[in-house]
Amino acid sequence: MGEIVVLRHGQTEWSRSGQxxxxxxxxxxxxxxxxxxxxRRALAGRSFVEVWTSPRQRARRTAELAGLPVTGIDDDxxxxxxxxxxxxxxAEISAEVGRQWSIWRDPVIPGATPGETLGQVAARxxxxxxxxxxxxxxxxxxxxxxGHVLRVLTARWLLLGPEQGALFGLPAGTFGVLGHEHxxxxxxxxGLR
Numbered sequence: 001m002g003e004i005v006v007l008r009h010g011q012t013e014w015s016r017s018g019q020x021x022x023x024x025x026x027x028x029x030x031x032x033x034x035x036x037x038x039x040r041r042a043l044a045g046r047s048f049v050e051v052w053t054s055p056r057q058r059a060r061r062t063a064e065l066a067g068l069p070v071t072g073i074d075d076d077x078x079x080x081x082x083x084x085x086x087x088x089x090x091a092e093i094s095a096e097v098g099r100q101w102s103i104w105r106d107p108v109i110p111g112a113t114p115g116e117t118l119g120q121v122a123a124r125x126x127x128x129x130x131x132x133x134x135x136x137x138x139x140x141x142x143x144x145x146x147g148h149v150l151r152v153l154t155a156r157w158l159l160l161g162p163e164q165g166a167l168f169g170l171p172a173g174t175f176g177v178l179g180h181e182h183x184x185x186x187x188x189x190x191g192l193r
Contacts, residue, residue: 002049002136003188004157004178006143006150007066009058010035011172015147018089020082020103022115025056028065032058035173036065038193042175043068049139050132054078054146062173063144070144076124079146083108083115103148104166118152122162125153147172154178157185 010032014021028036043066051068053059054077063070085093085108093109094101108115132141143150151165157178158164170176170191177189 001180002138002140003180004132004136004141004143005043005046005048005175006145006153006170006178007039007062007068007175008147008150008170008172009054009056009062009144010065012058014087015172018091019087020085020089021146022079022082022086024086026058028058028061032173033061033065035193036062039066039173039175042193043142046140048142050135050141051144052077052128052141053144054149056146059144059146063142066144068142068144074128076128077143077145077149080118080121080148080152081108081116083113085109085115086113102166104163118162118165121149121152122156125149125156128153129156150176154187158187159185 010028012026012028012032014026050071051063052072052074053063053070055073055075056078090101135141147170150170151168152162154168154176155162155164174191174193179186179188
């Protein structure tokens with residue numbers, strides 16, 4: 001049975017500053033490109049039966065620089081839609097709402113652009129996991145995407161609620177490995193470079 005390798009794209013201007021980046025399509029910074037090239041060396045011993053990316057340029061470019069031949073672009077792998085919190089930091093949002101705000105506990109801003117709920121993100125990644133399952137019989141699958149969506153995907157792989165994604169910090173330009181032990185889904189590596 002193959003493993004799922006989840007790769008977070010390399011550093012962008014907003015990932016470096018802590019700004020929530022959902023729908024904004026930012027390029028990699030030079031350091032993000034270097035991180036992606038480092039992933040090539042880290043993954044050199046693996047072969048993948050599938051490599052799926054988010055359609056965002058930061059994910060596609062990370063896959064390219066990491067030497068991963070993309071076999072599919074999946075809209076379900078886009079980052080969470082932060083609605084009116086797009087481009088804002090947690091500190092800015094917390095100051096506005098008057099308490100410590102968390103994407104894992106609190107809704108995105110209501111209004112004309114409400115964004116997504118964790119439940120909506122979980123429904124997307126559940127579809128991804130359902131499509132991946134049959135391919136794991138043939139080998140490893142790589143998913144190149146974004147921090148929050150991959151953290152929710154990891155929680156769902158481990159049969160946890162989407163809010164438990166809070167437990168799986170994944171810095172830009174790193175990857176994790178989701179596998180099996182005694183036919184149970186497990187986390188076999190995390191935050192790897």
